[in-house]
Amino acid sequence: MIPAPGGFGAGARSRLLPASVTLRYFGAAVAFHVLAWVALLASAGDLPRFAAYGGLGPALAALHLTTLGVLTMAAFGATLQLLPVATRQPVRSLGTVKLAWWLLTPGAALFALGAAAYRPALLGPGAAAVVAALALYAWLLAENLRRARGMHVVVAHGWAALAALVLLAGAGLALVAHYEHGLALERGAVASAHLVLAGYGFMGLLALGLSQFLVPMFALAPAPSARSAYVALATAAGAIALALGAIAAHAPYVLAFAALLGLGAALLHVVSIERALRRRLRPPLGPAFQLARSAWACLLASLALAVLMPLGWAPPRAAALFGVLLVVGWLLGFLLAMLQRIVPFLATVHASGEGRGAPLVSSFTPQRPLALHRMLHLAALALLLAGVAADAEWLIRTAAALGLAGALAYATFFARVLVRLHKAWHKEKTQHGLQSAN
Ligand code: HEM
Structure with a gap:
């Protein structure tokens, strides 16, 4: 079945959140995207150290x-x-969606500030606000999945991502408590588990x-x-569970497997x-798919490297290469590819x-x-990999x-879409006014 191109029939329209609510999430993401590259620019020298040893610092700030x-x-x-459109269930509480934004936005900023300044006293409250936002989101997501009608494949992925979200937040909080209150834990192992749960679990399964x-x-x-989707999901979930067990048991061969x-x-x-794409009705896929394909290539490359690393067969600085492939190449690349289609x-x-x-x-x-963003993003990714190598x-x-x-080019794209939307609303209002006057 081919989903309706609009995907927004009359019923779906009633499940549309107000524009200001969805766009505030996307707008904040676009602004944090600029800040993240600024932070990497400032922490370029810290990246290889962070990938090898972890810990607080500007690279952790850029990462988060x-x-x-x-x-x-x-x-x-x-x-x-x-x-809500896919599962034909409206969002449970608009107020909760707004509150989650008000917690996540300052929380992420404070977390980054605390990490960059080596100040656990700032990191802690930032993390607490972020985890509160994650909890609200987890409730909204669970409510939606619980009542979902149809789209069983998407729903199954949603439940798996949700489970990973709960665990990643727990591991993240434990790491923060380690820095803020000296909680005794095997930091390397917890950080690795957090990485698997966050990168491949929550974000990966959701994607x-x-x-x-x-x-x-x-x-x-x-x-x-x-x-295929169910088999891929079950295999991915099994792989994540096995990886967590291998990290806990310090079993490199199992981790490689x-x-x-x-x-x-x-x-x-x-x-x-x-x-599925080969059977598409719209022949040109559009440039967003170039970015999506580069992201899929990075996903595969990150996992190939993850097989080699525990066996000691990976090239030097493999941990940093792996991080760049996973976060910048796969997750960020795929998200920016989809967002440039979702926003317009x-x-x-x-x-x-x-x-x-x-x-x-x-x-x-x-x-x-x-187009400018695509060129610059792919060039940045290639140079980042070369620089780390x-x-x-x-x-x-x-x-x-x-x-x-x-x-900045991506932010320009987003700003222009907003301007066009405001113009459309303005035109609509003027026409409405004229009709009422007549
Ligand atoms: C989806 C969201 C998140 C993603 C994708 C993510 C990803 C990562 C990654 C890849 C690392 C590097 C791990 C390593 O060095 O092996 C990391 C480290 C860390 N994360 Fe997250 N994270 C997320 C959310 C969080 C949250 C919510 C918290 C706090 C509540 C948190 C706290 C930390 C801390 C403290 C470290 C430093 C570990 C260390 O090197 O000591 N993260 N994260």
């Missing part, structure tokens, strides 16, 4: 500006808007689940095979999506007045800043500068 500020923020906005719905919708393609299972799951996901699409739905059809999505997609701080800094320019 990305993971909490951009990825989590945009994932909240996207799922809270799109899942896999939403792809089942978004990719066919934007490419006008049939939904990928549900059987878990990564191999994860690689199998990712490969199955990518192949099944590509198969939602804007057109909000621009359409009572009884009038939505304007063309292409008329709400400023292409030039997006060669241990060359100047290359990492150059990559961060290119990434920052790309983030």
